[in-house]
Amino acid sequence: MNPLLxxxxxxxxxxxxxxxxxxxxxxxxxxxxxxxxxxxIASPLVARAIQVYVFVMQGTxxxxxxxxxxxxxxxxxxxxxxxxxxxxxxxxxxxxxxxAQIVRGGINGIPAGQWEAAYVLGYSSVGTLxxxxxxxxxxxxLPALINETISLVKETSIMGAVGIIELTKVARDTVSRTLxxxxxxxxxxxxxxxxxxxxxxxxxxxxxxEYDKGH
Amino acid sequence: MIKGxxxxxxxxxxxSTKTVLKEVNFSISKQRITAFIGRSGxxxxxxxxxxxxxxxxxxxxxxxxxxxxxxxxxxERVHSIGFVFQQFNLFPHMTVLENCTAAxxxxxxxxxxxxxxxxxxxxxxxxxxxxxGRYPHQLSGGQQQRVAIARAxxxxxxxxxFDEPTSALDPESTSMLATVLKNLLAHGITVAxxxxxxxFIAATQDRIYLMEDGKIxxxxxxxxxxxxxxxxxxxxxxxxxxx
Numbered sequence: 001m002n003p004l005l006x007x008x009x010x011x012x013x014x015x016x017x018x019x020x021x022x023x024x025x026x027x028x029x030x031x032x033x034x035x036x037x038x039x040x041i042a043s044p045l046v047a048r049a050i051q052v053y054v055f056v057m058q059g060t061x062x063x064x065x066x067x068x069x070x071x072x073x074x075x076x077x078x079x080x081x082x083x084x085x086x087x088x089x090x091x092x093x094x095x096x097x098x099x100a101q102i103v104r105g106g107i108n109g110i111p112a113g114q115w116e117a118a119y120v121l122g123y124s125s126v127g128t129l130x131x132x133x134x135x136x137x138x139x140x141x142l143p144a145l146i147n148e149t150i151s152l153v154k155e156t157s158i159m160g161a162v163g164i165i166e167l168t169k170v171a172r173d174t175v176s177r178t179l180x181x182x183x184x185x186x187x188x189x190x191x192x193x194x195x196x197x198x199x200x201x202x203x204x205x206x207x208x209x210e211y212d213k214g215h
Numbered sequence: 216m217i218k219g220x221x222x223x224x225x226x227x228x229x230x231s232t233k234t235v236l237k238e239v240n241f242s243i244s245k246q247r248i249t250a251f252i253g254r255s256g257x258x259x260x261x262x263x264x265x266x267x268x269x270x271x272x273x274x275x276x277x278x279x280x281x282x283x284x285x286x287x288x289x290x291e292r293v294h295s296i297g298f299v300f301q302q303f304n305l306f307p308h309m310t311v312l313e314n315c316t317a318a319x320x321x322x323x324x325x326x327x328x329x330x331x332x333x334x335x336x337x338x339x340x341x342x343x344x345x346x347x348g349r350y351p352h353q354l355s356g357g358q359q360q361r362v363a364i365a366r367a368x369x370x371x372x373x374x375x376x377f378d379e380p381t382s383a384l385d386p387e388s389t390s391m392l393a394t395v396l397k398n399l400l401a402h403g404i405t406v407a408x409x410x411x412x413x414x415f416i417a418a419t420q421d422r423i424y425l426m427e428d429g430k431i432x433x434x435x436x437x438x439x440x441x442x443x444x445x446x447x448x449x450x451x452x453x454x455x456x457x458x
Contacts, residue, residue: 120367131317209308
């Protein structure tokens, strides 16, 4: 196989890996944080802690967070952290803040009457959340979550700055070697293919939640 | 059935308090229709919400079948008292049939085919079986309300409470609701509602409590004739009460 092509495939797979890892962390913990900070459930202390976390993560650049994760955090245990692991964790931690905001807003947007209807029908708080609130919330927050996923894929492009061989870094290194800037275009097209595919998958998922259209 | 003695309720906000119920005494008798009437803000909805345990923090004694409501487990409560909301609050992501079967399916005690049979029977009773596969947004206000009634009846409560049952209905649906309420009585279900729809109240009640400013200021009972002189109720309804 052409070594250049192989490099680009490796770069794309790394980009996908970092994005997927970050997405798993961001979506899982972000949903939990969003639920714990919504009006109906939040305890003041937990809600405040999540608010501070969101403020810090949204108020600092992802690149600075990445540098802190790689160079400052390991000082706590006088060790080192693998850049790829650091990249995945950083992008995941960053994503938590955005997903939490989206989920919190989605849950708060469900009318109080839905919680009350579930209560008079005997649902527990967890049951209400799982069977009544979250399915309705998903429909309203799905577009925002899809945007967050696409942003997250694009944000992986800064990982190259700390030595992770992802797609942008592969393109940059290739241009340095060949002096042919069209390799940036190749990278852009590959990003487009990934985000376009995500968009298609998202449309399919979105259709599943459209209970109020097309019947 | 449900008996309230000296029920008071105070809403506390940051810098103020509002007394919405002031030592209210009432009784919702078995297999009869009890109407709580009065202007907006009189405390009718708050009283019904206390009866359904949707609002807690009241003082006084609220007994259901001679047991304090507060001592009921969640399961006992939902199988004793059903509630139909002013805006119906159907679950928009579920079909009519799913709305009806959801609570019992969640409870996981009754066999699935029994749940399905019960849902079919109740939807037929309220005339909504042909709409079983539709979603709430595809139904009119009156249809949504009938689904909400069927959904509440799935848990076989002995009393069904309605908050402002006619506020979202057209005249045709209102007269259909009156028929449904009488049908519920025939099935042994006690009914109580809060309303300020004078025509509906005049057509469907066995007992009326007139509320004003968080207090019951007059009451009327069709069987026991007038408990008080009921003049205030007649004035509110603008029609003479029939016996």
